[in-house]
Amino acid sequence: MKSSRNFTRRRFLQASAVAAASPFILPSRVWSAETSPNEQISLGVIGTGRMGRGLINAFLRQSDVRITAICEVDTIRREHQLARVNNHYAEASGVPDYNGCAAYNDFRELLARSDIDGVVIATPDHWHAVMGILAVQAGKDVYCEKPLCQTVEEAEAMVRAVRARRAVFQTGSQQRSTERFRRACEWVRNGRIGEIHRVTVALPPGIAGWCDLEEAEPPAGLDWDLWLGPAPERGWNEVLSPVGVH
Numbered sequence: 001m002k003s004s005r006n007f008t009r010r011r012f013l014q015a016s017a018v019a020a021a022s023p024f025i026l027p028s029r030v031w032s033a034e035t036s037p038n039e040q041i042s043l044g045v046i047g048t049g050r051m052g053r054g055l056i057n058a059f060l061r062q063s064d065v066r067i068t069a070i071c072e073v074d075t076i077r078r079e080h081q082l083a084r085v086n087n088h089y090a091e092a093s094g095v096p097d098y099n100g101c102a103a104y105n106d107f108r109e110l111l112a113r114s115d116i117d118g119v120v121i122a123t124p125d126h127w128h129a130v131m132g133i134l135a136v137q138a139g140k141d142v143y144c145e146k147p148l149c150q151t152v153e154e155a156e157a158m159v160r161a162v163r164a165r166r167a168v169f170q171t172g173s174q175q176r177s178t179e180r181f182r183r184a185c186e187w188v189r190n191g192r193i194g195e196i197h198r199v200t201v202a203l204p205p206g207i208a209g210w211c212d213l214e215e216a217e218p219p220a221g222l223d224w225d226l227w228l229g230p231a232p233e234r235g236w237n238e239v240l241s242p243v244g245v246h
Contacts, residue, residue, distance in 0.1 A: 044069040044110045044119045044140075046131060048081040050246060051145050052122035056081060059120070060088050069116060071104040075221030076244045078103050105223055107131060111138040118168075121145060124240075126231040129154035132169065133161040141168035148173070213237040 043065050045056055052072075059065045067085050072078035082103040090098035104110045110119070111134060118141040121131050129149040135142050148171040149155050162169045175181050187193050215235025218224035224236050 040064055040066045042066055042068045042115055042117045044071065044113070044116045045081075046071040046107045046110065046119055046121050047123035047127075047145075048072040048074075048077045049122065049242075052120070053081065053245075055120050055122055055143075055145075056085065060085065067101055069102050069104065069110045069113065071107045071110045073105055073223040073226045074241065074244075075105075078105070080245050106226065108134070111135055111140065114139075116140060118142065124227070124231075125150060127229050129158055130230055132158050136161050136165045136167040136169065139165070139167075143170050143172065146171060146173045213239055219243050 041064060043059060045052055045059075045067060048056065048070060056067065056070070059067055066089075070078065070081050070085065072081065082101060085101040086099050089100060090096055110116065119131075119135050121128060121135070121142060121144040123131065123145075125147055128144055128147070129151075132142055132144050132149075149158060158169070161167075188196065214237060216237060218236035218241075222236070222241060224241075227241055228234070
């Protein structure tokens with residue numbers, strides 16, 4: 001039993017690394033190679049916005065992964081991605097009425113499923129720490145989008161939870177792991193570029209500064225309270241949660 005679990009962990013780590021780093025390189029015939037069902041990782045995806053959609057696309061191309069659940073607080077996005085996943089597997093398997101992927105509004109219902117091996121967390125940033133901790137406590141391995149969390153205290157709590165459960169937890173900070181960034185760090189640390197006197201940081205528009213967006217009524221089908229979760233209460237704005245598939 002132990003060796004089987006370790007195998008699943010290794011496969012999950014490999015799968016999430018490939019999906020994050022190079023999801024669209026290999027042709028579909030490579031991903032569609034037959035894999036025994038008992039070797040597949042049962043995967044749940046929490047959050048189906050832009051990043052979540054890209055990760056779903058990547059994992060659908062991997063024969064050793066089967067997306068069995070998605071979670072999204074926006075009804076339009078949830079139903080759209082549910083249909084995409086089931087339609088993909090229906091076409092791949094030749095089963096027209098395939099419905100092996102379930103959809104949830106509340107992520108806790110997804111985590112309660114004992115048949116899910118790992119989860120992808122691609123929600124707004126303020127949910128990452130809470131969901132990550134609850135996921136590993138539920139016995140899941142995790143791939144979590146960047147940023148990993150919002151505070152040092154959250155980071156320390158996540159590390160403790162992962163170590164206590166001996167879980168696999170990977171965060172998608174490609175700009176901390178890809179070759180060109182690692183090489184730049186090596187050059188700096190080894191003095192290859194000389195003594196550094198100044199560091200300039202650039203941020204995209206809207207990243208820095210106070211969030212003073214106007215508040216409005218959330219659209220029908222969006223669970224705004226659950227979207228906020230651990231964040232301070234505030235009104236909805238489309239910048240925070242765009243309407244529909246985006």
